Amino acid sequence: MSVATISQSRLPRWLNAVGPYVVAVVVSFAAAGVFIGLMGFNVLRAYETILFTSFRTPNGFIQTLLKFVPLTLQALAFTVPLAAGKFNIGGEGQLIVGGIAAAAVGIVFAGLPGILLLPLVLLASVVAGAIWAGIPGWLLYRFRISEILTTVLLNFVSFQLVNYVAVEIWPDPAAGHPTTVPIGMGGVLPLLIRRPPLHVGFFLAIVVAGLVYFYLTRTVTGYELVATGANPRAAHVYGIDVRKLSVLSLVIGGMLGGLSGGIEVAGLHHRLIEGFQSNYLTLGILTGLIAKGNSAAVPFVAFFLAVLEVGASALQRTMMIPGEMVIIVEALIVLFVLLSDVVRR
Amino acid sequence: MTTPLVRMQGIHKAFGDVIALQDVHFELMPGEIHGLLGGNGAGKTTLMNILYGLYAADAGDIFVRGQKVTIHSPRDALSHGIGMVHQHFLQVTPFTVAENILLGTLPKLGSTGHLGEATARIRELAHHFGLDVEPDARVEELPVGVRQRVEILKALYRGVKVLILDEPTTNLTPQEVDALFQSLRAMVDEGVSVVFITHKIREVMAVCDRVTVLRDGQNVFTVPKSEAKEEDLVRGMVGEQLDIAHSFLFAGRAANEDAHTFGDVMIDVRDLKVHADNETLAVRGCTFDVRAGEVFGIAGVAGNGQRELVEALMGIRPVAGGKVTLNGMEVKGGETTSLLAQGVAYIPEDRLEDGFLPLASVAHNLILGYHRQPPYARGWLLEWKVIFQEAWRLIKEYKIRTTGPDDLAANLSGGNIQRLMLARAFAHPMRILIAHNPTRGLDIPSTEFVYHKVMEQRNNGTAVLLVSEDLDELLLLSDRIGVLYRGEMVGILEREQFDKYRIGQMMAGTYKKQPTD
Ligand SMILES: Nc1ncnc2c1ncn2[C@@H]1O[C@H](COP(=O)(O)OP(=O)(O)O)[C@@H](O)[C@H]1O
Ligand SMILES: [Mg+2]
Numbered sequence: 001m002s003v004a005t006i007s008q009s010r011l012p013r014w015l016n017a018v019g020p021y022v023v024a025v026v027v028s029f030a031a032a033g034v035f036i037g038l039m040g041f042n043v044l045r046a047y048e049t050i051l052f053t054s055f056r057t058p059n060g061f062i063q064t065l066l067k068f069v070p071l072t073l074q075a076l077a078f079t080v081p082l083a084a085g086k087f088n089i090g091g092e093g094q095l096i097v098g099g100i101a102a103a104a105v106g107i108v109f110a111g112l113p114g115i116l117l118l119p120l121v122l123l124a125s126v127v128a129g130a131i132w133a134g135i136p137g138w139l140l141y142r143f144r145i146s147e148i149l150t151t152v153l154l155n156f157v158s159f160q161l162v163n164y165v166a167v168e169i170w171p172d173p174a175a176g177h178p179t180t181v182p183i184g185m186g187g188v189l190p191l192l193i194r195r196p197p198l199h200v201g202f203f204l205a206i207v208v209a210g211l212v213y214f215y216l217t218r219t220v221t222g223y224e225l226v227a228t229g230a231n232p233r234a235a236h237v238y239g240i241d242v243r244k245l246s247v248l249s250l251v252i253g254g255m256l257g258g259l260s261g262g263i264e265v266a267g268l269h270h271r272l273i274e275g276f277q278s279n280y281l282t283l284g285i286l287t288g289l290i291a292k293g294n295s296a297a298v299p300f301v302a303f304f305l306a307v308l309e310v311g312a313s314a315l316q317r318t319m320m321i322p323g324e325m326v327i328i329v330e331a332l333i334v335l336f337v338l339l340s341d342v343v344r345r
Numbered sequence: 346m347t348t349p350l351v352r353m354q355g356i357h358k359a360f361g362d363v364i365a366l367q368d369v370h371f372e373l374m375p376g377e378i379h380g381l382l383g384g385n386g387a388g389k390t391t392l393m394n395i396l397y398g399l400y401a402a403d404a405g406d407i408f409v410r411g412q413k414v415t416i417h418s419p420r421d422a423l424s425h426g427i428g429m430v431h432q433h434f435l436q437v438t439p440f441t442v443a444e445n446i447l448l449g450t451l452p453k454l455g456s457t458g459h460l461g462e463a464t465a466r467i468r469e470l471a472h473h474f475g476l477d478v479e480p481d482a483r484v485e486e487l488p489v490g491v492r493q494r495v496e497i498l499k500a501l502y503r504g505v506k507v508l509i510l511d512e513p514t515t516n517l518t519p520q521e522v523d524a525l526f527q528s529l530r531a532m533v534d535e536g537v538s539v540v541f542i543t544h545k546i547r548e549v550m551a552v553c554d555r556v557t558v559l560r561d562g563q564n565v566f567t568v569p570k571s572e573a574k575e576e577d578l579v580r581g582m583v584g585e586q587l588d589i590a591h592s593f594l595f596a597g598r599a600a601n602e603d604a605h606t607f608g609d610v611m612i613d614v615r616d617l618k619v620h621a622d623n624e625t626l627a628v629r630g631c632t633f634d635v636r637a638g639e640v641f642g643i644a645g646v647a648g649n650g651q652r653e654l655v656e657a658l659m660g661i662r663p664v665a666g667g668k669v670t671l672n673g674m675e676v677k678g679g680e681t682t683s684l685l686a687q688g689v690a691y692i693p694e695d696r697l698e699d700g701f702l703p704l705a706s707v708a709h710n711l712i713l714g715y716h717r718q719p720p721y722a723r724g725w726l727l728e729w730k731v732i733f734q735e736a737w738r739l740i741k742e743y744k745i746r747t748t749g750p751d752d753l754a755a756n757l758s759g760g761n762i763q764r765l766m767l768a769r770a771f772a773h774p775m776r777i778l779i780a781h782n783p784t785r786g787l788d789i790p791s792t793e794f795v796y797h798k799v800m801e802q803r804n805n806g807t808a809v810l811l812v813s814e815d816l817d818e819l820l821l822l823s824d825r826i827g828v829l830y831r832g833e834m835v836g837i838l839e840r841e842q843f844d845k846y847r848i849g850q851m852m853a854g855t856y857k858k859q860p861t862d
Contacts, residue, residue: 220725223716227709230702237661237699238714239682 021290024336032329041321049319050311050326060310062196066268067306068299069201070095073260074284075291075298076212077129077253081147082293083216084249085229090136090151092281093158094129094257095264100158100165101128102262103272106183107170117186122262129258130251132158137247137254147250155281166274178274189267199267208259209299215252216295225249282327283309289334305330348411350375350538351396351427351507356405358391358562363758365391366562369405373507378529378539380553382546384582384789386760388562389542390432393509396540397429398422428500429509436492438485443467445484446499463502470501474535475528488853489646490521494528501532508532509540514548516646516814518849526552544789545817546578560584583789593796593821594789607824608637611672611777611808612658618666619653619832627653629832630667637776640799640809642823644816646852650832651812652694655781658810659691660684672776685714690770694781694812700766701754708736708750711769735772743768763787771798778802781812796822816848830854 033043054064074091081088101124109117136150166178189199216222227235228245236242264276287305291297312326351373358366366388373379381389394400396407398416407414409425416422422429436445443464467480476494484492493513500508514522529539529552541553549556549570556573558565558581565581579595589595612635621627628650635641645651656662658669663678670676672687685691691714693699702710712721712732720731736750743764747757757765763786770778780799784792799822803809813819819826820843827837828851835851838844850856 218727218729220717220722220727223709223712223727226705227702227713227716230704230709231698233698234700234702234713237656237659237681237693239660239685 020337020340021333024333024340027336028329028332031332032325035328036321036325039321041319046315046319046321046325049315050308050329053311053314054307059196060314062193062198064303064306064310065198065202067309068303069205069263069267070260070278070280071283071287071302071306071309072205072209072299073256073263074280075287075302076209076295077257077260078285078288079291079293079295079298080212080216080225080256081246081249081253082288083229083295084225084246085232086140086246086249086253087148088133088151088250088253088257089148089281089285090133090154091253091257091260091284092277093151093155094132094254095261095277095280096155096158096162097128097132098125098258098261099265099272099276100162100261101125101258102187102265103165103170103180103183106187106266107181110184110187112184112186114186114188117184118189118266121183121187121266122259125258125262125265126255127258129254129256129261131254132258133250133254134247137250140250141243141247147246151250162272162274166272170272172271175273180272182271183265187266188270189263199263201263201267204259204263206299208256209295212256213296221245221248283330286330286334290330290337292337347375349373349408350410352408352411353392353396354406354408356392356395357403358388358395358400359403364562366395366402369559369562369564371396371557371564372567373538373540374555375538376533376536377554378533378541378552380549380556381540381542381559382544382549382556382578382582383559384544385786386561386788387544387559387582389559390511391562392559393429393511393540393542396422397427397509423503423505426504426506427509428503428505428507430493430496430500430511430513432511432515434492434496436484436495438483440484441480442478442482442484442487442495442498443480445495446480446502450503467498467502470498474501474531475524477524489516489648490518490853493517493525497528501537506536507538507540509542511542512544513541514543514545518646518852519816519845520849520853522548544582546575546582547817549573549578550575558582587790587793592793593800594793598800598821605638605804607639608806608808610634611637612641612810613670614658614667615669616667617654617657617664617669619650619657619662620665621653626665627832628657631829631832631834632667633827633834633837635777635808635810637808638803638806639824640803640811640822642819642826643810643812643829644819644826644848644852645814645829647814649829649852651781651829653832654829655694655779655810655812658779659689682714682717685773686718688774688776690773690775690778692766692770692778692780692783694785696762696766700769701762703753703755705754706751707740707745707747707754707757707765708732710754710765711736711739711750711772713769715769715773739768739772759786760788760791764791767795767798771802775802775807778807778809779812780809782814783811784813784815784818816845816852820845828852 029047036046037043054060077091077094078088102121105124106121109120132154135154136147139145139150140147163178166180170180172179172181189201192198192200216226224240225245227240228242232242265272269276283305287298287301291301308326308330312323315321315325316323349372353371356366356369369392371392383389391400395402398418398421407416414425437448443460446467447463464480471478476498478491478494478498484495513525517525532539543549553570555567555569557567558578560582579589614631614633617628617631618626619628631654643651653662657664658671658676660676660678660680671684671689702713715721721728733750740747745764745768746761784795799809811822824840825837826843826848827834828848830851835856847856
């Protein structure tokens with residue numbers, strides 16, 4: 001056994017895992033601080049805004065939890081296929097078609113009672129996401145076309161789709177922006193807190209994250225998925241149908257991506273609004289990368305990034321510092337976390 | 346006393362935390378064949394790579410003809426007259442032999458004007474040293490043994506005075522080994538000195554003038570052959586930990602075998618045909634069977650269809666023709682999981698590629714292939730408690746050096762990875778064992794361990810198919826040996842008929858079936 005592994009294993013496990021993150025965060029903030037300072041802003045106030053806006057007011061905290069939901073689901077839509085060695089860059093498209101399906105069901109069956117309509121709305125979003133990721137999955141299985149390409153391309157298709165639905169099929173002419181009419185009241189996610197409003201999507205996201213973790217670590221197919229990602233050739237040699245599992249991983253990713261869209265529609269907007277996907281794909285992938293693909297770490301990282309995101313908008317509002325600064329911080333964190341692995345090798 | 350041609354002194358070398366060489370001394374006298382003997386991982390290759398300029402030593406000096414030198418690259422080494430033939434050499438296979446030899450010596454790209462002259466010189470060298478090679482042949486059409494001669498000629502053509510050969514007999518037939526030894530003698534007569542790296546004592550005794558034994562990166566001793574006793578060499582290589590009297594490697598298979606009987610046919614292969622990756626036939630009509638309680642060895646130079654044969658038997662690669670029956674079940678392709686569940690154990694050839702999940706835990710690795718069946722799984726859920734208990738047991742029994750079942754498998758060293766493969770294969774009751782090069786890259790105690798495990802299984806009635814590139818290993822363990830040549834089973838010998846040279850002829854495809862056979 002090498003000396004380094006002995007000394008490393010003497011450190012408590014959690015410290016071993018968390019240490020690099022702390023370093024990465026501190027270094028990234030320091031780097032951003034230099035920029036903010038050079039731009040002539042008050043660095044300490046900027047830090048304070050980024051980190052504490054979420055915790056100063058109830059509104060800030062609720063905003064953070066609301067961002068946490070799509071971030072977590074989008075990150076899982078990325079990390080589950082990644083566990084099988086597949087890159088799902090189509091979380092955005094899956095979110096959009098999930099939202100479209102949720103809106104469509106919510107509008108068409110607007111009269112149904114909540115006990116029927118809400119599950120239907122969410123189910124529709126999951127199925128739509130699964131189909132949207134199943135197409136790249138099928139192309140991969142049948143023709144070995146790279147899923148990276150096809151998932152990205154389908155994002156662009158979904159942009160057209162959302163426009164078509166919001167402008168041609170169920171437009172709300174009063175909105176002044178491509179938007180559909182609202183879904184039936186039965187399709188709306190119940191609120192946990194009334195003012196400021198927080199819907200149950202937060203719990204839903206945590207439960208789903210738990211299910212994903214359970215699936216990957218406790219079930220036989222979850223094991224096969226991880227084995228496929230760890231070494232597809234060895235998995236194949238030992239009787240695992242690697243190609244099927246690659247497709248399955250993408251479909252599961254699509255279901256998660258679709259659900260994130262469904263929750264945005266049913267929980268937040270109650271209708272389909274063009275552009276509702278925000279920058280959740282980028283943030284989801286950043287979350288997945290910072291979590292190093294570990295689905296168990298995703299909710300924690302997602303919460304942290306949600307805090308930064310809420311801080312970012314406050315930064316822009318109150319200090320006139322471009323919010324993109326925060327994206328730079330996040331990207332730097334990814335860089336340093338990944339770098340810390342290289343250094344420790 | 347004459348000055349040594351090469352002297353290495355106080356050589357240290359570490360790779361990260363692994364200390365490969367520790368204060369190692371080595372001397373090569375003019376006109377000698379110097380054996381460098383040691384088990385896998387002893388540091389032989391590393392020491393000579395330092396002399397050849399591939400690695401820089403962390404400490405220590407090198408003297409050539411008494412002059413202290415620094416060697417930064419193989420180019421430097423060549424300028425001091427030092428050449429090396431590695432175990433895995435790189436050749437430009439679409440080029441001819443002559444072109445490969447000249448590569449890097451031509452003054453200008455494309456200046457092939459002297460090719461004719463050079464070809465004549467190569468032919469002369471080849472003839473002189475008995476290195477039978479046709480300079481105009483294209484390398485891709487040549488068998489491994491001939492390609493190795495090309496590498497030796499390449500060094501000789503550059504006029505080296507010190508020729509380092511790293512385990513040159515791997516993948517040679519016994520005939521080719523004899524021929525190589527004769528060539529080495531011819532070279533020594535011409536004033537070339539040879540460093541002969543090997544882990545086989547017999548080879549040292551056959552060809553070397555002196556021998557230096559390395560163990561765990563340290564000198565054990567250096568003796569002239571005349572004073573070297575085999576027993577001392579064994580001790581030198583393995584140290585005190587090995588029970589030599591009960592060792593398969595050094596004491597052979599136990600003689601009292603009368604009681605042993607073979608059972609039913611467990612592996613039945615009829616006229617099997619299997620495709621290689623490039624859709625050509627790699628196995629072209631193989632017929633043999635393996636009975637319970639029998640070790641059936643498959644000999645052959647690597648690349649004669651062994652891999653495809655084994656993969657077809659395990660259901661990993663589809664059967665293209667003929668019929669394979671394992672334990673009464675017909676195998677056509679895709680049955681791997683149920684074969685494993687029925688007690689067909691498998692040790693794949695390429696452990697890193699074919700059997701190892703670096704990015705998963707040790708426990709994940711230990712259940713691969715068995716993860717769908719009890720006790721590891723109940724229904725669609727994994728039983729982690731049982732898995733961890735089993736994993737701990739296997740880690741202890743197989744001496745896998747790791748922090749525990751949840752350690753990342755990528756942290757394991759090569760020998761430990763092979764132990765993990767063995768633990769996985771041997772952890773379940775088995776009726777058939779299919780092992781492909783199970784001891785490649787293992788040190789002596791681990792090799793010994795594998796031999797004991799294999800023979801224990803055989804004695805308990807398991808049918809063992811042992812595919813190996815190491816003919817000595819096959820001769821040691823097998824009850825019968827089949828020889829694979831270009832995808833065909835060119836002969837099957839009973840243990841009483843074992844004859845290295847006859848097997849060698851079969852491996853080379855030069856054996857003519859006698860009418861009496
Ligand atoms: N390039 C390398 N990187 C890391 N470790 C190495 C490297 N080359 C050799 N080693 C280690 O050094 C030791 C000696 O290896 P080697 O010289 O190849 O032994 P031998 O040739 O006697 O089998 C082994 O423990 C091996 O794992
Ligand atoms: Mg070596």
